[in-house]
Amino acid sequence: MxxxxxxxxxxxxxxxxxxxxxxxxxxxxxIGTYTLTVLVIYGMLGLSLGLIWGFGGILCFGQAAFFGLGAYIYAISAVNIGESTLPMILAVLLTAGFALLLGAMMFYGRLTDVYLGVITLVVTLILFKFINSTAGPQYVIGEARLGGFNGIPGFQTLNVPGDPGAYIWGDALYYVCAVALVIVFLLVTWLLRSSFGRIAVGIRENETRMALMGYDVAARKTVLFAIGAAIAGLAGALFASWAEIVTPTLFSLGQSAEIIIWCIVGGLGTRLGPVVGAAGLAYLEFVLGQQSMIDNTLIMGLVLVIFVLFLPRGLVPAIASLWQGSVGAFGRRRPVRRMRRARHG
Amino acid sequence: MDISFVILVEMLYAVASLVLISAGLAVVFGMMKVINLAHGEFMMMGGYATITAVGLGVNVFVAMLVIAPLIVGLIGLVVERLVIRHLYGRLVDTMLATWGLSLMFIGLATMIFGNTTTGISTPIAGFAVGDYQINGYNFFIIVVAILLVIALYALFRGTRAGLIARGTMQRSDMAAALGYSPDRIYMATFFCGSALSGLAGAILAPLVGLVPTSGGAYIAKAFITVIAGGPSLIAGLVSSATTFGFVSQVFTFAISPVIGEVALLIAAVILLRAMPQGITSRFFRGKL
Structure with missing residues (x-):
């Protein structure tokens, strides 16, 4: 075995x-590599929520907070340090640290579903409002002016470690982001195969039972939450490097909404679903943005409503079960699908 | 003396506007355990209905107090029949579906009204208190909020329809066994909640420039107020609106409006951390 x-x-x-x-x-x-890069970054962002929501059962309404935080930490430290390696690491670690504190506050307080949603939503709003109000010259971290609504432009973008002059941009940035996504994907796969990941799924299925079996539910949820935030922070830092500017809209409610839509459409409880959902919908939005007949938001909203009503499990599981149904031999394995899905995606 | 009166009015106004903003959501959540994330857009549509009606020559108070609630209530009815009806009992799914609806409404409003700011002037003139100018419309909002709370209480406590509604919310199977159709009662409740959202949006419309994305400014506050209020509908609504209105105004006057907003949000986090089921899970238990 x-x-x-x-x-x-x-x-x-x-x-x-x-x-x-x-x-x-x-x-x-x-697709052009410039667009592809951001699709890949969104894929990573989708994966970060897919991990904590789909496998940990933690519905975070503020995943955009970690995305924006990663981007801002990267931008601020890149301005101050003048190269990109340390800022990248800081963006991941500090975001995870922030999530660790926030998660500990929530999970040791035994907050669940809706209440968790409210707190994460509120934290995102606080960050959004705060960053928006930092236009004055007194808001400076080191040499970086926070810039309020205008954001921070002109920081050092991604460079080859050790050589601040050798920028990674264009095609090269695409390959770096894509490889980073594959690495993160494999790490998530490994995490979910480990006992930590299986216990996380157990907590999602029945929190009381896992607590009675002696697992520290609050600690495990906090750590999983922080791992999800770290991935979002990395995606944020890469996004900052791609966009070459960070603005408060990274923290906006719309951004958080989009991440949730990606996960629903792609398929919760799978690793591939959120990535596919994110890249696919972001591309759809990009294509739709080129026409002005029908408003973009209208279509995204329609997509979300239709999926919740008719395909609540998402695209990837639906396609997978169609595939299994057509192959036939696997068609009778229904009762174990939930566990299988949890392990294999 | 004058300044303390001004501050008192501003405090009451802050509480009243929170009550108004949250009432529609509170009815729908408190009665049906459905979180309507399109609530902000219902308010936005109430605002547009008012402005359009006033543009067509209707009296502004008729537009605000009658036309807007009716139109938004009817929209809510359609939404309930088409979408929400299928999702009762699935809290997260209703949140996601209504979030999708809110995006759709934003898109529709953008297509119909364009992405520009519209507005109407406040129908009540301001007046001076000593050295300070007070917006007379603030009093109107305070009065409407008080009347609204009284009306809600009277409706749920005093009338047969309110009794049936409360009974259905507690045990829908028993209500069905006694011959009432839960399906219809849910429908009616959602209509009332939507109409309240439309009313709030209409009344606040003269104070803000209206854009299709206006709803986003309300939904978070309404959501926080309702959740922090807890299980009792009216007691929760009033107590959490009072707490948040008070906190935000104290910090607004002491420091700045932005800090006031942030203080409100931080107060919400602390409150939920201390009382995870909302204020009325600890105080005013068993009240309506």
Whole structure:
């Protein structure tokens, strides 16, 4: 059993790498790398919420807070330090640290579903309002002016570690982001296969039972929350490097809403779903943005309503079950699907 | 002396506007356990209904107090029949679906009214208190909020319809066994909640420039107020609106409006951390 599990894990990693390599090489033929880069970054952001919501059962209404925080930390420290390696690391670690504090406050307070939603929403709003009001010259961190609504432009973008003159941009930035996404994806896969990940799924399914079995539910949820935030922070830092400016809209409610829509459309409880949902919908929005007949927001709203009503499990699980149904041999495994989905995506 | 009167009025106004903003959401959440994230957009549509009606020559008070609630209530009715009806009992799904609806309404309003700011002037003139100028419209909002709370209480406590509604919310199966249709009662409740949202949006419309995305400014505050209020509908609404209105005004006068807003949000976080089920889970228990 143990041997076959390891073997299937190794096979999955190889499959992931092969598919990813083909996609990374082939996609630039279809879409420009400038657009692709941001799709990849959004994919990573989607994955961050997909991890904590789909596998941990934590519905965070403020994933955009961590995204924006990562971007701002990167921008501020890049202005002060003048290169990008340390700011990248800071963006991930400080965001995770912030989430650790916030998560500890929420989960040790035994807050659940709606109340959790309110707190994360409120924290996002606080950040949004605060950053928006920092237009005055007194709001300075080191050499970086926070700039209020105008944001922070003109910071050091991503460079080759150790050589601040060698910028990574254009095609190269796309490849860096894509590889980063694959690495994060594999790390998430590994995390979910580990006992930590299985216990996280157990907590999602039945929190009381896991607590009675002796697991420290609050601590585990806090750590999972922080890991999700770290991924969002990394996505934020990469986004800052791509956009070359950070503005308070990164913290906006609309941004948070979009991340949730990506997860729902792609499929909760899968690793691939949020990534596909994020990249797909962001691309759809990009395409729709080029026409002015129908308002973009209207279509995104319609997509969300339709998915909640008719396809609440999302695209990826629906396609997977269609596939299994058509193959037939796997069609009768319904009762175990939930656990299978949790483990294999 | 004058300044303390001004501050008192501003405090009452802050509480009253929170009550108004949250009432529609509170009815829908408190009675049906449905969180309507399109609530802000219902308010936005109430505002547009008022402005359009006034533009067509209707008296501004008729437009605000009759036309806007009716129109938004009817929109709410359609939404309930088409979407929300299918999602009762699934809290997170209703939140997501109504969030989608809110995006749709923003998109529709942008297509119809354009992405520009519109507004009407306040129909009540201001007056001076000593050295200070007070907006007379603030008193109107305070009065409407008080009347609204009294009317809600009278409706739920005093009338047969209110009794049936409360009974259905507690045990819908028993209500059904006694011959009342829960489906219809939910429908009526959602109509009332939407109409209240429309009313709030209409009344606040003269104070703000209206854009299709105006709803976003209200939904977070309404959401926080209702959740922090807890299980009792009216007691929760009034107590949490009072707390938040008071806190935000104290910090607004002491420091700045932005800090006042942030203080409100931080107060919400602390309050929920201390009382995870809302204020009325600890105080005013069992009240309506």
């Amino acid at each position: 143990g041997g076959s599990a390891t073997r299937s894990a190794a096979r999955e990693v190889i499959l992931t790498l092969v598919v990813a390599a083909i996609l990374i090489a082939a996609m630039p033929l279809l």
